[in-house]
Amino acid sequence: MSASVLFDVPGPRGRRRQRIGSVVGALxxxxxxxxxxxxxxxxxxxxxxxxxxxxxxxTNVPQRLLEALLNTLEVAAVGMVAATVLGAFLAVGRLSDHxxxxxxxxxxxxxxxxxxxxxxxxxxxxxxxxxxxxxxxFGALALGLTLYNMAVLAEIIRAGILSVDRGQSEAxxxxxxxxxxxxxxxxxxxxxxxxxxxxxxQLVVLLKxxxxxxxxxxxxxxxxxxxxxxxxxxxxxxxxxxxxxxxAAVVYILVNxxxxxLARVVERRTGRSTKAAATTEAKLPADVQMGGGGGTx
Amino acid sequence: xxxxxxxxxxxxxxxxxxxxxxxxxxxxxxLLGTVLAAMRVSPIPALRGLATFYVEIFRNTPxxxxxxFLVFGLVYVDVQFPSRFIAAVAALALYTAAFVCEALRSxxxxxxxxxxxxxxxxxxxxxxxxxxxxxxxxxxxVVPPLGNVWIALxxxxxxxxxFAVTDLTALLQRLANANxxxxxxxxxxxxxxxxxxxxxxxxxISVLERRLAIVx
Numbered sequence: 001m002s003a004s005v006l007f008d009v010p011g012p013r014g015r016r017r018q019r020i021g022s023v024v025g026a027l028x029x030x031x032x033x034x035x036x037x038x039x040x041x042x043x044x045x046x047x048x049x050x051x052x053x054x055x056x057x058x059t060n061v062p063q064r065l066l067e068a069l070l071n072t073l074e075v076a077a078v079g080m081v082a083a084t085v086l087g088a089f090l091a092v093g094r095l096s097d098h099x100x101x102x103x104x105x106x107x108x109x110x111x112x113x114x115x116x117x118x119x120x121x122x123x124x125x126x127x128x129x130x131x132x133x134x135x136x137x138f139g140a141l142a143l144g145l146t147l148y149n150m151a152v153l154a155e156i157i158r159a160g161i162l163s164v165d166r167g168q169s170e171a172x173x174x175x176x177x178x179x180x181x182x183x184x185x186x187x188x189x190x191x192x193x194x195x196x197x198x199x200x201x202q203l204v205v206l207l208k209x210x211x212x213x214x215x216x217x218x219x220x221x222x223x224x225x226x227x228x229x230x231x232x233x234x235x236x237x238x239x240x241x242x243x244x245x246x247x248a249a250v251v252y253i254l255v256n257x258x259x260x261x262l263a264r265v266v267e268r269r270t271g272r273s274t275k276a277a278a279t280t281e282a283k284l285p286a287d288v289q290m291g292g293g294g295g296t297x
Numbered sequence: 298x299x300x301x302x303x304x305x306x307x308x309x310x311x312x313x314x315x316x317x318x319x320x321x322x323x324x325x326x327x328l329l330g331t332v333l334a335a336m337r338v339s340p341i342p343a344l345r346g347l348a349t350f351y352v353e354i355f356r357n358t359p360x361x362x363x364x365x366f367l368v369f370g371l372v373y374v375d376v377q378f379p380s381r382f383i384a385a386v387a388a389l390a391l392y393t394a395a396f397v398c399e400a401l402r403s404x405x406x407x408x409x410x411x412x413x414x415x416x417x418x419x420x421x422x423x424x425x426x427x428x429x430x431x432x433x434x435x436x437x438x439v440v441p442p443l444g445n446v447w448i449a450l451x452x453x454x455x456x457x458x459x460f461a462v463t464d465l466t467a468l469l470q471r472l473a474n475a476n477x478x479x480x481x482x483x484x485x486x487x488x489x490x491x492x493x494x495x496x497x498x499x500x501x502i503s504v505l506e507r508r509l510a511i512v513x
Contacts, residue, residue: 007340014340021343021344022341039375114488114496115488116452118456119491126473204357208358208360210359211360212459215459222361222362241373242373245366245369249358249362252359
């Protein structure tokens with residue numbers, strides 16, 4: 001149902017009311033933004049010299065932020081690749097005909113989906129060193145992200161495999177393929193193709209979740225912003241705090257919007273492709289995108 | 298086990314903090330999300346644009362960053378939350394509302410167009426047809442996704458631990474530092490605390506789903 005079913009195309013009076021409503025609404029929003037800007041200005045936060053530090057290469061700030069962005073992307077990339085590979089194995093395992101494979105795999109998936117991501121990361125960070133496995137903040141973060149996302153991706157890929165038209169596997173069996181051949185040559189490629197936009201959407205989630213590295217002390221964007229604030233406060237007093245946090249948030253939003261946009265482009269391309277036509281519609285549920293603990297138990 | 302009974306008071310209060318964080322911010326997010334969803338289908342373009350902007354921004358910002366801004370950033374516009382708990386509720390509610398809105402919007406889209414057309418044919422205006430015809434049906438179809446959002450919210454409350462709210466995860470960090478030998482037990486207790494919230498919720502949602510599902 002499209003939204004326009006809910007109301008008539010407005011007539012002249014309705015349009016006038018809407019225009020008045022829009023103007024009043026815009027004024028209220030502008031007033032709020034203006035109020036915030038005025039308070040910021042009154043506190044001297046909008047002073048250009050304070051913002052200039054973000055672009056001044058001599059202070060090392062842009063370099064540090066760039067490095068932090070690369071760190072964030074690095075941990076997200078490691079997590080994504082590992083989680084996708086493991087997730088594909090788990091998805092296939094959960095669809096296995098053998099109960100001794102299916103049940104443990106299902107237990108693993110359900111367990112890692114049920115535990116909050118932060119608890120998983122803390123587990124890797126605090127517990128593994130005690131057992132003699134030395135692990136860095138990067139390792140703990142990457143491992144936590146991998147374990148959590150592999151379970152989420154396993155469910156996504158499983159949904160993708162199940163959404164492939166039954167005729168595809170029947171035809172494959174009819175031409176004499178074995179079970180593993182049907183899975184690797186027929187079902188998984190189509191499922192992955194079908195799920196590509198969802199996988200990219202999950203990358204956005206993973207990138208967002210990498211900000212949890214802040215809590216275990218991995219130098220990702222947020223942590224770097226914080227440590228920069230601390231060193232700069234030491235040198236100049238607390239004048240750059242707000243600017244650095246805003247910069248970190250803006251970088252996150254821009255990178256994620258870029259990825260979301262990429263997901264939409266891929267979705268449109270795969271939607272047009274004839275090879276994906278044999279599958280039924282499958283979508284990422286809204287809750288998975290919440291990250292940090294999305295998904296059902 | 299002795300260790301657990303020694304720290305029982307701490308565990309109980311941490312569990313209650315997590316639970317109340319989830320419940321309070323869940324209710325706020327549901328209200329705000331419903332308003333946002335109504336805005337996204339409203340006839341006024343400015344409201345639609347505003348709601349879309351809100352959802353896009355919050356869906357693409359890490360929850361940790363939202364927390365950061367409410368806890369450390371709002372001071373610079375001279376706004377101060379009375380306590381860290383309320384700041385955490387605000388962050389969770391603002392973030393989750395965007396996802397509630399998306400879930401509800403998909404529910405509104407799932408209501409057959411004939412329903413809204415019939416409502417309009419009867420002479421109901423936008424507000425009436427939305428609140429008496431479309432939204433009640435939309436809510437019934439989005440019970441599973443909304444339930445999942447609720448469970449995700451319950452798990453996301455763990456991030457509040459990084460911002461000085463003494464919830465289960467904060468307890469984990471505190472006990473882990475104090476009792477290195479009992480670490481596995483601490484983890485088990487904390488994970489169990491979360492499961493006590495999420496597993497009954499998942500069951501309740503599936504019951505609710507069966508009771509409320511609309512057979513078309």
